[in-house]
Amino acid sequence: MDYTVHTELPMRIWTFLIGQRTDDRTGFEEIYRNLLEDAELAERLGYHGVLLAEHHFTNYCAIPNPLMLAAAIGQRTSRVRIGTAVIVLPLHNPVRLAEDIAQADQLTGGRLEVGLGRGYAPYEFTPLGLRLEDSAAAMADGLAVLSKLWAGPDVANEDGRWPFPAITVTPRPVQRPRPPAWLACGSAASFGIALDRGLYPFIAVGVRGRGFVEEFRRAFEAECARRSVTPDSVRFGAQLLAHHGDAAEVERGAQAGRLMYRITGRLMAGTQRVRAGLVDMSGTEPSADVPTEQIVSGSLLGDDEHVGRQLAWLEGLGVTDLSLNFRYGGLDTASVRRSMERVAEVAGLG
Secondary structure: OOOOOOOOOOOEEEEEEOOOOOOOOOOHHHHHHHHHHHHHHHHHHOOOEEEEOOOOOOOOOOOOOHHHHHHHHHHHOOOOEEEEOOEEHHHOOHHHHHHHHHHHHHHOOOOEEEEEEOOOOHHHHHHHOOOHHHHHHHHHHHHHHHHHHHHOOOEEEOOOOOOEEEEOOOOOOOOOOOOOEEEEOOOHHHHHHHHHHOOEEEEEOOOOOHHHHHHHHHHHHHHHHHOOOOHHHOOOEEEEEEEEOOHHHHHHHHHHHHHHHHHHHHHHHOOOOEEOOEEOOOOOOHHHHOOHHHHHHOOEEEOHHHHHHHHHHHHHHOOOEEEEEOOOOOOOHHHHHHHHHHHHHHHOOO
16 A cells, blocks of 8 residues: 655644534534634634534534535635544445535535544434444445545446445545545554555544553554554544643643543443433543543643643654644633634644
């Protein structure tokens, strides 16, 4: 597999947009206004791009269709890359998805990047008539179909769950043969899949700390070694929490992170109780006990000095693309945008 060498480039810094709300007092009009305005601010501040989540049916994320939002952002910006992090591939027919991706690439002027993932929440699969336990096979089949359709015109498929006669994706994407594509990786095996498919791997760190990042980077390098691939020749992404400020702000950012990942944990375990789209947050679980020090060690929660140290550590580790989640766990708009501005200044963006 041929890759473009990226180590001569500075680390690209993205803003991750999720559209999260912690209660029903925040209207969806405000959520979407903030998403669009955050994207515009990211462009003004010099961020490389914005990344958009996909989730369904709860307050964890108000973006059921990231490609639709990507097209809207594309009309309000002119420079930033616009990516998905991630499209949950097993929830989609990959033939239709290939067309949607191509259309979004056209509407963004060739600025689209496509992040794909397997998903983790049974609650998001069941209402669509799908089962999480089938997601690995659906993911493999979906990746195979997308690879075929992106390879050229008049492509047929006789394998797997989506057979079709010779067709051509219409429209074709601006970027040929396809937009840059990423794979969310949660294991050594998924790093192998990414490398074998020519996809760039990325990881979500959350509250898991510095050790998690370093462990997964080592796992990625081991998979590269098995394939005689130079790790530094492959783009490698990491998504971290970011909140700038003093000790009090650090604790506020850490607590917001605990809240966010409490929701994630319940959705992953299938233990969520949901009413009117809001996940019940009563009770506790281990994620609530994650020490602030651990969260800080794997995030950009801190002052200028901490942010600078973390950026240097991540770039030295081999992270080429850093996705920063500024708006999470109920953090207010003023502090979110202040953090975006300070991190951009420390990183020398713009």
